[in-house]
Structure formats: C-alpha cells, structure tokens
Amino acid sequence: MVNFTSDIVIGLEIHVELKTDSKLFCSCKRSGTEGEEPNTRTCQVCLGHPGSKPVLNKKAVEFAIKLALATDSKIAEELIFSRKSYFYPDMSKNYQITQYEVPLATDGKIKLESKKEIGLVRIHMEEDPAALVHPAGMKDSKYVLVDYNRSGDPLVEVVTKPDLTSPGEARDFMKQLITILEYLEIFDVDNCIIKADANISIKESSYTRAEIKNITGFKEIERALNYEVARQKKEVEEGKKIVQETRAWDSEKGITFSLRTKETEADYGYIVDPNLVKIDLTKEWINEIKKQMPELAHEKLAKFTKEHGIKEEMAKVISKDKALAEMFEAVSTAVNPELAAKWIRRELTRVLNYNKKKLKDTEIKESHMIELLKLIEEKKITETVAQRIIEKLVEKSFDIGRYVKEQGLETVSDQGEIEKLCKEAIKEAPQAVEEYKAGKEKALNFVVGIVMKKSRGKASPKEVNEILKKLIY
Amino acid sequence: MDINKIISETKKIDKEYHYFNTIDDSPKKEGNGNLNNVAVSVKDCICVKDMESRAGSKILSTYKPVFDATVIQRIRKEGAVIIGKTAQDAFGFGSFSTNVGKDMKIPLNPFDKERACGGSSGGAAGFTQKSTFKHIALGQSTGGSIVAPASFCGVVGLCPTYGRISRYGLMDYANSLDKIGPIAKTVEEVALMLEIIAGYDEKESTTLNEPVPKYTSYIKKDIKNLKIGIIKEAFGKGIEAELKEKVEEGIKMLEQQGAKIEDISLPLTKKYGVETYYLLAMCEASTNLAKFCGMRYGASEQIKGNFNEYFSNIRSDYFNDESKRRIIIGTFARMAGYRDAYYIKAAKVRAKIIDEYKKAFEKVDLLVSPTMPFVAPRFKEIEKLSPLQNYMADTLTVGPNLAGLPHISVPIGTNKDKMPIGLMLTADHLKEETLIQASSKLEK
Numbered sequence: 001m002v003n004f005t006s007d008i009v010i011g012l013e014i015h016v017e018l019k020t021d022s023k024l025f026c027s028c029k030r031s032g033t034e035g036e037e038p039n040t041r042t043c044q045v046c047l048g049h050p051g052s053k054p055v056l057n058k059k060a061v062e063f064a065i066k067l068a069l070a071t072d073s074k075i076a077e078e079l080i081f082s083r084k085s086y087f088y089p090d091m092s093k094n095y096q097i098t099q100y101e102v103p104l105a106t107d108g109k110i111k112l113e114s115k116k117e118i119g120l121v122r123i124h125m126e127e128d129p130a131a132l133v134h135p136a137g138m139k140d141s142k143y144v145l146v147d148y149n150r151s152g153d154p155l156v157e158v159v160t161k162p163d164l165t166s167p168g169e170a171r172d173f174m175k176q177l178i179t180i181l182e183y184l185e186i187f188d189v190d191n192c193i194i195k196a197d198a199n200i201s202i203k204e205s206s207y208t209r210a211e212i213k214n215i216t217g218f219k220e221i222e223r224a225l226n227y228e229v230a231r232q233k234k235e236v237e238e239g240k241k242i243v244q245e246t247r248a249w250d251s252e253k254g255i256t257f258s259l260r261t262k263e264t265e266a267d268y269g270y271i272v273d274p275n276l277v278k279i280d281l282t283k284e285w286i287n288e289i290k291k292q293m294p295e296l297a298h299e300k301l302a303k304f305t306k307e308h309g310i311k312e313e314m315a316k317v318i319s320k321d322k323a324l325a326e327m328f329e330a331v332s333t334a335v336n337p338e339l340a341a342k343w344i345r346r347e348l349t350r351v352l353n354y355n356k357k358k359l360k361d362t363e364i365k366e367s368h369m370i371e372l373l374k375l376i377e378e379k380k381i382t383e384t385v386a387q388r389i390i391e392k393l394v395e396k397s398f399d400i401g402r403y404v405k406e407q408g409l410e411t412v413s414d415q416g417e418i419e420k421l422c423k424e425a426i427k428e429a430p431q432a433v434e435e436y437k438a439g440k441e442k443a444l445n446f447v448v449g450i451v452m453k454k455s456r457g458k459a460s461p462k463e464v465n466e467i468l469k470k471l472i473y
Numbered sequence: 474m475d476i477n478k479i480i481s482e483t484k485k486i487d488k489e490y491h492y493f494n495t496i497d498d499s500p501k502k503e504g505n506g507n508l509n510n511v512a513v514s515v516k517d518c519i520c521v522k523d524m525e526s527r528a529g530s531k532i533l534s535t536y537k538p539v540f541d542a543t544v545i546q547r548i549r550k551e552g553a554v555i556i557g558k559t560a561q562d563a564f565g566f567g568s569f570s571t572n573v574g575k576d577m578k579i580p581l582n583p584f585d586k587e588r589a590c591g592g593s594s595g596g597a598a599g600f601t602q603k604s605t606f607k608h609i610a611l612g613q614s615t616g617g618s619i620v621a622p623a624s625f626c627g628v629v630g631l632c633p634t635y636g637r638i639s640r641y642g643l644m645d646y647a648n649s650l651d652k653i654g655p656i657a658k659t660v661e662e663v664a665l666m667l668e669i670i671a672g673y674d675e676k677e678s679t680t681l682n683e684p685v686p687k688y689t690s691y692i693k694k695d696i697k698n699l700k701i702g703i704i705k706e707a708f709g710k711g712i713e714a715e716l717k718e719k720v721e722e723g724i725k726m727l728e729q730q731g732a733k734i735e736d737i738s739l740p741l742t743k744k745y746g747v748e749t750y751y752l753l754a755m756c757e758a759s760t761n762l763a764k765f766c767g768m769r770y771g772a773s774e775q776i777k778g779n780f781n782e783y784f785s786n787i788r789s790d791y792f793n794d795e796s797k798r799r800i801i802i803g804t805f806a807r808m809a810g811y812r813d814a815y816y817i818k819a820a821k822v823r824a825k826i827i828d829e830y831k832k833a834f835e836k837v838d839l840l841v842s843p844t845m846p847f848v849a850p851r852f853k854e855i856e857k858l859s860p861l862q863n864y865m866a867d868t869l870t871v872g873p874n875l876a877g878l879p880h881i882s883v884p885i886g887t888n889k890d891k892m893p894i895g896l897m898l899t900a901d902h903l904k905e906e907t908l909i910q911a912s913s914k915l916e917k
Contacts (some may be wrong), residue, residue, distance in 0.1 A: 044540055048764045050533065050644040051520040051542060053677050083760045085804075089780050094763035269807040271756050271816060274649035277678050 004162070004207050008229055010170050011162035011199040012221075015155050016181060017128065017192040018063045024127045024154035025054030025097065031191055038133075038147035046152035048092030053275050056081075060154035061279070063186035064104055064125050065289050067156060070180050070296055071120055073108030075286060079125075079279040084268040089144065090129040092151050098126035100270040104156075104281075110180070111298065112172045113316075119161035128153035128193075153193075162199065167225030170198065174218035179297045183322050196221055202232050205242035212247050212256055224249040228256050300325045308337040314345045323359040324349070330366040335373040343373055343386075351390050363397035371400045384457035385409045412458045415467075418451070421459070422467050425450040433472060444468060474606040476500060476554055479512050482605055483556055490586070491578035492600035495525045496557035506551035507669060512608040513548055516597050517558040518565060519611055519653060520642035521545050524555075528644040529593075530563040531574040532791035533771040542642020543677065544611060544653055544670040551669050556608075560596030563793050564762065565615050565646040568866045569855050570595025570622065572795040579852075583626055584892055588849040591622030597656050598622030598630065609666045610656040615646045616750050617870025619654045620882035624895025625849035627884040629912070630656040631663045634902045635877030636681040638667075639674030647757035648679075650750075650874055660883065660913040664688035667905060683903060691910040696730050699911060700837040701898075702737030707842030707869050715888045720843045723885040723896045723915055727841075730914050737840060741829045742872040745822050750871035751864055752806055752819035759803030762796065798860065823875050830876045834901040839911055842869050844882040844895035873899045881908040883915050 020030050026045035044052035061079060068075050082100035103124035109117045130151040134141040158177065164170050174196065181187035187194070195216045201209035210232070215224050232242055245261040295303075297319045304315035304325075318324050324344055331340040348369070352359065372389060375381045381389075381404060389400060404410060412418055425447050426433055435443035444465070451464045474482070480498065487493045494517045502510060515521055518528035520538035522545075527533030545555065560580045562572040570580050570592035580595045582588035583602040590599040594612035599622070601610045612619040614632040623630025632654045640651055655666035668689060673682040703724060708717055728734050767773045767787030774790075776783050792800070806815035833840060846868060855863075873880040879902070882895040896915065900907045 044538075047769060049539065049770065050526075050528070050536070050764070051538060051642040052540075053641050055676060055678055085760050085763060085807075087763065087766065087781065087784055089768065092764070092769070094766060095760050267809050269760075269804060269809075269812070271760060271807050272820075274647070274757055275645070275678065 004201075004203070006165040007203050008165050008167075009162045009201050009207055009209075010164035010167070010225060012158075012160045012164065012170060012173065013197040013199075014158045014160075014174070014177065014194065015196070016158065016177075016187055016194050018060050018154040018156060018186050019188045019192055020057060020059050020063065020154050022057055022059075023152035024057050024060050024125070025152055028152065030153050032149055036149065038145070038149060041149040042151065046092060047148055048094075054097060054273075056276060056279065057154060060125065061104075062289055063154075063184070064123065064156045065281070065286065066184045066186055066293060067158075067181070068105035068108065068123050069286075069290060069293055070184055071105075071108035071110055071123070073105035073120060073123055075105045075281055076102050077281060078102065079104060079281055081125075081273045081276045082270045083273050084270060086266070086268060088129070089146050090132050090151075092130065092148060096127060096129060097273055097276070099124035110173065110176050112169060112176060114169075114172075116163075116169070118163045118169075118173055121159040121161055123156055123158050126155050126157060127151075128155050167222045167229065170225055171218050171222035174221055178218065179320050183294055183296050185294075198225060198228075200225055200228050200232075201242075202229060202236070204236040205232060208242040208244055210242070210245050210247050210256075212249050213259065215249050216251075220249070220251055223251075223254060224256060227254060231256065294322075297322075297325070300329075304328070304341070308332055308341070310337060310341045314341045317345050317349070321359070327359065327366055327369060331369045331373065334370040335377055339373055339377065340369070343369070343376075347387055347390050351394050355394050357394060362394050364393050365397070368393055368397065368400060375400070375404065379460070380404070380410055382411050382457055382460050384452065384461070385411075388457065409456070409458060411460060412455050418455070418459050418464060418467055419471070421451050421454045422464065422471055424454065426468070426471060436472065476502070476510075479554070479556060479606055483512075483600075486600065486603045490581045490583065490599055490603060492560055492580050492596040492603070494527065494529060494558045494560055494577065494596070497524060497555060500554050500556055502552055502554050504550035504552045507665060508548055508609075509552035510607075511553050512556045512604070512606055513553040514556055514559045514597060514600055514608065514610045515545065516594050516611055516613050517561050518613055518644040518646070519544065520644065521555060521558065524558065526558055526644070527574070527771070528564050529561040529574050529577065530765075530791070530796070531576060531772065531793070532765045532767070532787070533644075534574075536771040538642070540642065542653075543639035543674045545642065547670050548611075548666075559594070559600060559610065561618075562593035562595070563796055564644070564758065565593040565613065565618055566758070566795045566799055567592040568617065568621055568863060569850070571852065571855055572793060575791065575793050582849045582892075585849070585851075585890070587851050587853075588892070589625065589852060589855060591625030591845070591849060593618040593622075594630070594656065595622045598626035598628055601628045601656050601658060602626045608657075609662050611653060611666075611670075612656045613643060613651065613653050614874060615650045615652075615754055616874045617867045619652075619656060620844045620870055620880060620895065620897055621867070623656055623882040624844035624884075624897075625893065627887070627893030627895075628656055628658055629660050629663050629881065629883050630654065631667060631881045631905070631908065632874070632879065633667065633671065633905055634681070634879045636679050637671050637879070637903065637905065639670075639672075639677040639680050641674055641677040645757075645761040647754040648761070649757060650754055650877075652874075660881075660909055660916055661689060661692050663881070664692060664909045667909075671905075681903070686906050688906055688909050691906040692913045694910045694913075696727065696732050696911055696914055699727075699732045699839065699907070701727060701732045701734050701839045701841055701911070702833060702837035703734060704840050704842040705736050705738045706740065706743035711868070712843060712846045713848065713888070716843055716846070716848060716894050719886040719888075719894045720841075720896050724841055726915060727911060732911070735837065737833050737837060739829055739833065739840075739872065741822075742826050742875075743868075746826065746871045746875060747864055747868060749819045749822045749826065750867070750875050751802075752815050753823060753875075755799045755803030756807045756816050756819075757803070759800045759807070762792075762800055765791075767791070826872065827876045830872070830878060830899075831901075838900065838904070838907055840899040842897050842899075844869065844897040848888050848890070848892035848894060869897065878902060879905045879908055881912050883912045885915060
C-alpha cells in the first residue's frame with residue numbers, strides 16, 4: 001500500500017489509437033472513409049473466423065517503441081502477446097490479443113508543464129475491439145449493433161503511476177502526451193481515438209478509489225475529475241461512506257454515475273497467444289528507430305529559449321505545435337528570431353485559430369513567412385498591412401511581393417503625404433483634438449485611426465503619432 | 474478413375490463406414506501438377522472455401538469458410554481433386570473419433586465395424602484404407618491424431634515438425650501443438666504430399682522459413698549407419714504383448730538393413746507427458762473455442778435474454794460433453810490462483826521434455842516405439858473407459874507432439890484378430906526425410 005499525502009490522488013490508463021495504415025494483425029485498412037458502411041472494412045482475421053491467424057504489423061510496433069523512447073521507458077527484450085479472455089459481443093474472438101506479464105515498456109516518465117514528472121508504470125500494445133452501437137442510447141436500447149470496422153485497430157495503453165494530484169494536472173498530462181504523440185507522428189488528433197480511464201481518490205476517504213471509465217478528450221478529463229472530487233468530498237461531508245467502484249462519465253449531463261460496485265479483480269485467465277511468435281526487440285532495431293526519432297517539444301523549447309533567445313512563454317506555445325516549431329526554425333534562419341517568434345506566436349496562430357484551421361490545412365509555407373517578415377524588417381510594409389496579408393494567406397497562397405506592388409501597399413514614407421493626411425484628420429475630429437489638448441492622451445488614438453484609414457494602413461502608426469503631436473502643438 | 478466415379482464410390486463407402494461429414498458432389502480440378510486427378514480428402518477442421526467446414530462439431534454447422542487454408546491452395550495448384558471433409562472427434566478432442574459432434578455419425582474401423590478408427594483424424598485414416606482409387610488424406614494432429622488412427626486403420630500417417638506446414642486455415646484446437654499432416658496408403662504418397670504442403674507461409678507467424686527437401690527422393694534410401702534408439706519406456710507395462718512382438722520384428726528389419734540399434738530412456742516424457750499435454754492443450758482450447766457463441770457464424774438461434782444468456786444457451790446446447798469438459802478444465806487451469814500451479818508449470822515441464830528429446834537426438838537419428846499401446850478397441854470397450862483412461866491412450870504419442878517433433882506411423886503387421894499394428898518413428902526437428910527414408914524400408 002502506497003502512503004499518499006496529497007489531497008487528491010489520480011492515476012490514468014490511456015488508450016491511444018496508432019496512426020498506422022493497416023490494423024494490428026491483418027491487412028485491413030485502419031482508418032475508414034467518412035460515412036463508410038458498418039462491417040465493410042473487415043476480413044476473416046479481424047472478424048475472428050475459425051482458421052484465420054494474426055500476423056503482427058511491424059509498423060505498429062515501431063510506433064509504440066517510439067513512444068517508449070520518447071518517455072524514457074525501459075523497453076522489454078521480447079515482445080510477447082497474450083490472450084485476455086472474456087465474453088462480450090464486441091470481441092470477435094471472445095479474447096483480446098494484448099500484453100500481460102511483460103509489457104513492451106516500463107518505468108517511463110512524462111513531464112508536466114510545471115516540470116513535475118509523472119511516472120509511467122507501463123506501455124503495452126493491444127488490439128481494439130469492435131464498436132457497439134446502441135440505437136436508443138446506452139440505457140434504453142433493447143439491442144445493440146456491432147460494427148467490426150474498428151476491430152483489430154492498433155492501440156497502445158499508457159498506465160501512469162498515481163502521481164497526479166489534481167484534475168488540472170490530469171488535463172495537462174493528457175496535453176503533454178498528445179504533444180509527444182503528434183511530434184512522433186504516430187497519432188492523428190483528427191481521426192485517432194484517445195480515451196482514458198481515471199482512478200481517483202481523496203484524502204478524506206482514506207483514498208478509497210473510484211475508477212471512471214472511457215473519458216474522451218483532455219478537457220473532458222478535467223471536467224469529469226472535477227465533478228468526481230466534488231462528489232466524493234460532498235459524500236464524506238454528508239457522512240456517507242465512499243465505496244470502491246467503477247463509474248461512467250456522462251459528458252452531456254456533466255456527471256459521473258455508478259456502473260458497478262462489487263470490485264473483485266476480474267479474472268481474464270491470461271495465456272500467451274500461441275498463434276504469435278515472440279519477437280526479439282534487438283538493440284539494432286531499437287537503434288534504427290532511435291535514428292528516426294524527431295527532436296521533441298521539450299528539446300525544441302530548450303533550444304528556442306537558449307539558442308534563439310526567445311521568451312519562454314512564446315517558445316512554449318510554438319514548441320507545442322510541431323508544424324509551428326518547424327516553421328519557426330526555418331524562418332528564424334532568414335529573419336530576426338524574435339520577430340519570427342512574435343509573428344508566428346501572435347499573428348499566425350491568431351489567424352489560424354480564428355479560421356479554425358491548422359497550419360497543415362493551409363498553403364502557408366516558410367517562404368511566405370520569410371518574405372513577409374523581411375518586408376516588415378525592411379520597413380517596406382507596415383504591421384497592419386502584414387496582418388492583412390496573413391489573413392489572406394490562410395485562404396490561399398499567392399505571390400506576396402507582387403500583391404504588395406499591385407495593391408500599392410508599400411509603406412508611405414513621403415513625409416509631405418502623411419502630413420497632408422494628418423491635417424485632414426485634425427479637421428475632421430475637432431473634439432478628439434480638444435480632449436487631447438486637455439490632457440487625455442488616449443484621445444489621440446482616434447485621430448491616428450483616421451489617418452491610418454486614409455492611408456489604407458500604409459503609414460506607420462508610430463510616425464503618424466509623432467507628426468500629429470507636432471501639428472497639434 | 475474419373476471424378477464422378479470417385480464420388481459415387483466415396484459415397485458408397487461413406488454410407489457403410491461414416492467417414493465423411495461433407496462430400497462434394499461435383500468437385501473441380503483447378504491446377505495442374507504433381508497431384509493431377511489425385512482425390513484428396515480433407516479433415517473437417519481444415520478450411521475449404523465455400524465447403525461446409527465445422528471441425529466435426531455441431532456448433533459450426535452451416536459454416537462455410539470464406540477462404541481456403543494455405544494447404545488447400547497449395548494442393549489445388551498441383552491439380553488435386555478435393556472430394557470432401559472427413560469425420561473427426563469434434564475439434565480434435567478424442568483418440569477414437571467417438572467424440573463426434575452432437576447428431577453426427579462415428580466412423581467405423583475398416584477392418585471391423587465394431588471397432589473404432591482411432592482419432593481424431595478417424596475419417597481420414599479409415600477412408601484411406603478403404604479407398605479403391607488414388608487418394609491422399611489431409612489429417613491433423615495435436616497430441617497424436619494423425620498417427621493414432623493411421624495405426625488403427627493400417628495406413629501411413631506423418632505428423633510434421635511444428636511450423637513445417639502452415640496452419641493458416643486450420644481451425645484451432647491448441648495452437649502451440651496443432652499440425653497438419655498427410656495420411657496415405659504408402660510412404661511415397663505421404664512424402665509427395667508433404668513436399669507440396671510444407672514450407673513458409675507469410676500468413677502464419679509460426680511457420681518455419683526453412684527450405685523444403687525433396688522428400689520423395691528419400692524413399693528406400695540406404696539406412697546403413699542410421700542410429701535408431703528404442704524408447705525403453707514404450708515397451709513396458711500396458712502394451713499388448715502381440716503388438717510388442719510385431720514392433721520388435723520391425724526393429725529387427727531395420728537392423729538387418731544396416732541400422733544401428735540402441736536403447737534410449739525418456740523417463741520425464743513417460744512420467745509427465747500426458748498430464749503436461751492435456752493441461753496445455755485444454756488451456757489453449759478453452760480460449761480457442763470462446764469465439765463459438767452463435768453470433769457471427771455457424772449455429773444460431775432466436776435471441777432470448779441478454780448476450781450472456783444467449784451465448785450460454787448456445788454453448789450448452791451445441792457443444793458435446795468432451796468439448797465442455799476441456800473448456801471447463803482448461804479455463805480452470807489458467808485462472809488466477811491456479812494458473813501458476815497448472816498452466817505455467819506445464820509450460821515449464823514442456824521445455825524440459827523438449828530438452829530430454831534433444832539430448833536423445835544427440836545420440837541417435839530416430840526413436841522407435843509402438844504407435845499405440847493396443848490395436849483399435851471395440852466401441853463397447855471404449856464406453857467403459859473413464860476420461861482419464863481415455864487420455865492415457867495417448868501415452869506414446871503426446872511426447873513428440875509436445876516437443877514439436879516429426880513422427881510417422883507405418884503398418885507393421887496384424888494381430889490374431891487381423892487388426893493392424895503401427896510402428897512409430899520419431900525424428901529430430903525438420904528431419905522428416907529421415908522418417909521417410911527409414912519407414913519406406915519397412916514397407917512390403
């Protein structure tokens with residue numbers, strides 16, 4: 001028995017679907033097309049027909065090994081699969097091929113944003129069961145339909161130590177894990193499943209734990225755990241006894257509810273799967289995979305702050321997204337790294353978020369950003385113009401230089417021209433000018449705005465400001 | 474003989490002896506090669522596309538596989554004519570082919586209809602003896618199911634090294650022990666079939682990626698200086714005297730042709746073989762049979778109650794007693810609390826048994842023993858046997874099966890009741906050619 005001291009103790013078991021082309025033990029495609037018919041992406045192996053035999057997908061093993069390496073886990077010498085037996089309609093063989101005594105990897109760790117290390121008990125591989133469809137909802141359906149399209153998809157299960165001490169930490173853990181998975185390119189956040197079972201207990205109940213099953217998404221984890229902490233505290237306050245139980249998370253209602261209370265260790269009667277041979281995880285193979293390992297987010301973060309001299313807050317945001325990080329690395333070779341960081345962190349992400357897009361969904365290339373930022377560096381366009389160009393770039397790619405020329409967007413550097421516009425503006429906004437004279441500094445912004453509008457953003461706001469001040473006094 | 478004649482002849486024999494679960498009315502020859510127009514019967518547990526294949530069980534009735542087993546693909550290419558699926562103990566659970574699926578017929582011994590064919594490839598061996606045309610059977614062995622019926626029916630049966638022949642398309646009994654192998658009237662036919670079906674298969678992870686020798690070239694090859702060890706434990710108590718004599722005569726024949734004979738002792742195999750075999754086989758079988766639940770294929774019924782009740786009802790109604798016995802014992806032996814004492818320990822003993830054999834093969838090329846301790850028993854004798862006595866019939870055959878070693882049974886004569894007696898030779902891993910070489914020297 002572990003002696004816990006924190007107010008809340010949380011451990012997670014996370015299932016991640018790996019982004020392979022085919023399933024774990026047959027050549028059926030892992031990912032279907034949108035709106036595919038149920039039970040069409042199947043074969044005798046993933047349907048568990050008599051006589052069929054599994055053949056291991058080596059790519060999935062490589063993906064799982066990458067995760068083990070990225071989390072500093074200890075990798076086993078052999079890959080051994082076992083049969084976990086239980087009867088359920090979503091199980092094509094009524095046993096699941098998984099790993100038992102010797103998992104792929106043990107003793108890993110993942111760092112939270114706060115730098116706190118969360119230990120990993122194990123990482124193992126297994127096949128996904130089929131999907132159950134309840135036509136009238138889970139509670140009211142008289143029957144279920146089974147869709148085996150998902151049956152046999154490759155999963156890794158990541159089991160943490162009970163090192164997490166708040167729902168927020170659990171959420172951050174999921175975020176860190178997803179960042180690692182995306183960096184390794186073994187997971188596709190848009191079409192791979194990631195779900196967690198969470199064990200949670202509080203000090204007040206002497207750490208009697210509840211297990212919450214099947215929570216999808218990192219925000220949901222935090223919500224479900226927050227609810228559960230509050231529920232457990234309330235029960236204790238009301239003098240009720242917390243029982244060890246398995247609960248489900250109802251995302252719509254925002255509550256957890258009890259599934260079963262009598263928790264005896266389920267007996268799965270594990271045996272080694274004799275249809276599969278033990279696979280040597282040789283040093284040569286692992287080294288080969290090590291060579292393919294990309295620089296990870298935390299390594300990039302360190303590099304950005306130390307070598308590129310970028311502020312930590314900015315470097316964090318950029319390094320979390322592999323595409324942005326790679327964009328930054330390329331752009332900062334051509335322009336000032338600080339300028340590059342600022343524009344990627346602020347403007348590019350702002351426009352992407354606004355359009356609900358990811359960098360990969362757009363045609364924006366490093367060359368675009370370099371050209372744009374060079375124009376800013378050389379003061380050929382103003383930041384306002386540059387912002388507008390990024391907004392357009394998100395929609396489609398075009399020649400920035402030609403566009404600036406054609407649209408006449410070069411910065412107005414003719415002092416006489418700007419003075420003329422300033423004089424017009426002063427006339428048009430007498431009230432603001434008076435207020436400014438009376439000491440209200442902010443009133444001048446209104447006048448600057450008019451000048452900017454007149455110049456179609458081509459004038460430098462700083463310059464306009466100075467000229468206006470000169471003219472008013 | 475033309476195909477129609479073959480089929481009508483097959484039906485005639487089957488009507489009298491119950492060797493088939495399915496006979497193809499109009500089989501087609503597809504490929505062209507070394508099995509041109511050879512009739513091949515296939516044990517029911519090997520998948521033949523679109524032909525009802527149910528491993529001798531009732532729960533798989535109506536099931537037609539959606540693919541051909543690898544061995545079937547290979548023999549089709551060579552021009553074989555697949556005539557049907559042969560009778561067996563359901564899922565291979567038996568030594569006499571008396572544990573057939575519910576409502577199915579028990580195959581009768583070709584020499585005496587009061588007696589059993591042996592099991593579990595009983596239909597295959599019986600029909601091989603009775604066929605009046607060129608025919609080779611595909612059998613399957615987990616603990617002796619090829620050599621036992623071959624011995625009882627007076628034909629040749631070869632069980633290969635584990636991994637020598639692809640199991641892809643073989644309905645699983647105990648995956649770490651299952652092997653497909655040929656049964657025929659002559660060693661030469663067995664060698665020919667082995668040559669065709671052996672070899673690596675990318676669809677089956679446990680197949681060995683080793684070259685396949687030209688087995689037929691070893692027929693009647695000189696056995697001078699071949700060292701043969703007599704398994705001491707196989708000639709002791711419980712072996713019929715007349716049977717012992719015949720096997721000893723066989724050994725003399727080998728010696729006269731130049732083989733060097735010596736005694737070899739396999740005490741561990743004798744002492745723990747049967748127990749180890751049945752534990753492991755039942756553990757694996759109990760997981761393999763879980764998929765049969767009346768849901769995706771095979772037998773099904775009107776759904777009543779929840780899925781647990783439905784699965785239980787189907788499994789209660791359709792499995793025969795021996796299947797239930799093996800599921801229950803196998804499940805028990807791998808449950809937490811018993812797993813270490815039974816399943817894990819059996820796996821360790823198996824490793825020691827393999828070791829014992831490997832040491833023996835440092836001294837000799839072949840091991841010799843009777844195949845079975847007795848000739849084909851009468852059905853009324855079998856009825857009196859307890860399950861344990863039943864299992865003890867496999868005393869001599871479980872050893873090579875546990876160790877994954879190739880072995881062959883050849884007819885060596887008959888007893889006073891004219892019932893055939895089989896002599897078994899066992900070779901080291903991947904030494905099938907030595908089996909063929911020596912056993913062909915015993916044929917008349």
